[in-house]
Amino acid sequence: MLITSLPRPKPAWEFMDLTAAPVNGPVAFGDDLRPQSLLSAYRQGLFPFPADSIEHQFLNEMSYEPEVAAGRVKLLADSKEPYAVAWCSPDPRPLILVDQARVQRSLRRHLRSKTSWTTTVDVCFERVASQCREGRSERWLTDELLASLCRLHECGYAHSVEVWDDGELIGGTFGMRIGAVFSADSQFTLRSGAGKVAVAELTRRFAEVGGVAIDVQHDGDHARLLGARPVPRSRYLELLRTPHKGSALPTGPQPARRLAD
Structure with a gap:
């Protein structure tokens, strides 16, 4: 159930024009990771990449200060540590269009032998998100960002998919649902193929409730293996703004083998 008690965000994101924003790298810097600001940013087609150290903040400033000075990259007002969080909105955006999604043949073969594997939704959001940052040297999923995401999960905006073996x-994977789009932030795998299963299950369940696209944020070989294809940022922003009355994601357990059908 949605909790609608989040305070209104500052208007910085709501009036940000991405028409001439950089196609790669940050489009803005600012340190506001409060839940309401984070939700507003996702609704405007941005996602955060926090610096995990003071050194990383200095590197952001050294690398992008000329772009900020020229007005090509925005610096949000009222930031105490303005280079603490880079905000990104790539162009093009890698999307899995759920009505065209297909599970890879190799993954289908893999799943046919996994009779003990099951999937769920929103059973242990914080555990999934925490696992996604384990062992990563650049810990963009900082404590502050994790806390805000957990709050947004409590409010019904952020969701996780879990893959279980007995x-x-x-x-698992987790991310933010914005209408007809699900922006998948990260995934983890402790058994071969389990992370791909989580994304495939997210795609299946999202399609079942009228979802249109899974945004995997970062293009590359891994995104293409998941079935993502580049879509112009302008089209992605249109999808975010399209009215959508889809129902809640089903949370109950399902056999992972169903993805092999």
């Missing part, structure tokens, strides 16, 4: 968590 009750053991072996993979």
